[in-house]
Amino acid sequence: MSEIRHIVYDIGKVLIHYDPDIPFSRIIPDAVERRWFFDNVCTSEWNIEQDRGRSWEEAEALLIADFPEHEKNIRAFRQHWHDMVPHHYEDSVALMEGLVAAGHDVTMLTNWASDTFREARGRFPFLETPRGVTVSGDVGLIKPDRRIYDLHVETFGLDPKASLFIDDSQKNVNAAIDAGWQAVLFTNAKTLEADLERLGIGR
Secondary structure, eight states, X not given: OOOOOEEEEOOBTTTBOOOTHHHHHHHSOOHHHHHHHHHHTSOHHHHHXXXXXXXXXXXHHHHHHHOGGGHHHHHHHHHTHXXXXXXXXXXXXXXXXXXXXXXXXXXXXXXXXXXXXXXXXXXXXXXGSSSOEEEHHHHTOOTTOHHHHHHHHHXXXXXXXXXXXXXXXXXXXXXXXXXTOEEEEOSOHHHHHHHHHHTTOOX
């Protein structure tokens, strides 16, 4: 195992909480109806295309054409996006900031729509702490596509085998490993800190 010289963070569910149920528990109070809406209308597959770069206007128009009776709730997904990211994880962010302060090279690689990520930067100043970020919506690629890992390496001058990727999704972790990186699955800050210590990375 190579010495780790670069640490790359995912953001959603690693540094910042994300949960569409927060606003939609008010918008669609019935749990069964709400689950149907997420399984059939505003699905994860639909949402991730905005992470790939599709505009919200196009995304909404596609769904409204198929589900005109749900137009209000479809538009509510973007309108209430801020409620879906209510807070950051203080312990996880403190760990990341400690790594930067200790002189480690930290960047971020995230599946996130361009416009909402710009808004997130305004709300969460710590997103400016690492050296930089690759945002899927800006580059038209999403994890676990190998090309976004290679692009991040090229953009920030990383050595893949000396890079550690931290993500809450096992498929994204596996893709990083397939791209020649080292990687760990994020579950919580305490476990991540233990993983970093095991890998010889201190603050």
